[in-house]
Amino acid sequence: MGSKWKVIICVTFILIILGLPIKAHAHGVVIEYTSNISDIEIEITAKYDTGEPMDGAQVVVYAPDDPSTPWLTGVCDEKGHFTFTPDTSKPGIWDVQIRQAGHGGIIHIPVGEDGVATSGSSGGDYSVLQIVLMSVCVIWGLVGTALYLSSRKIARKRA
Structure with missing residues (x-):
């Protein structure tokens, strides 16, 4: 088989491989929290990056003084809250x-002695530096x- 056909087959194979994963079957998780300044209560919202809530997901909260022992455990409701x-x-x-x-x-x-930051996210998006890299x-x-x-190809021509 000529080298021309090998290149064509190789390029075709690469294009097929690149074209196959049109839709990924795995998905990421986006976790956000909100809190009122006057209220110390924190509401967590967990969903897949498709927007589907994580209904029944296990939640484990760790306090800053003992990050290896769960301070609280629970389950998300049907809306992922x-x-x-x-x-x-x-x-x-x-x-x-x-x-x-x-x-x-x-x-x-x-969390400070005066309360909680008002909102935040787990940061599921890539930063500009990551995209450039x-x-x-x-x-x-x-x-x-x-x-x-x-x-x-050049080495073959010399030989």
Whole structure:
């Protein structure tokens, strides 16, 4: 088989592989919290990145003074909501872990003696730096592959 056909088959295979994952079957988790300044109660909202609520997800809350022992455990309601009131005598970062069927996430909530920050998110989006870095890596890989294939072609012509 000629080298021309090998390149065509290789490019076709790569295009097929890149075209197959049109829809991913796995999904991420987005966790957000809200709190009123006057009220210390924190409401957690957990949903998949598709927007579907994490109905019945397990919730574990860890206090800042003992991050290895659960301070509170519970379950999200049918809308993916879970509400708790942290102990303000334990200021610091409270960790809330939410898991369901192998999917999950954790959110860090700053709690001071005067209350809780008003809202926050687990940050499911990529930062600009991450997007730029991923783009550079993809371009680097494509250029490297092209240079490798062209060097093999030049080496064959010399031989």
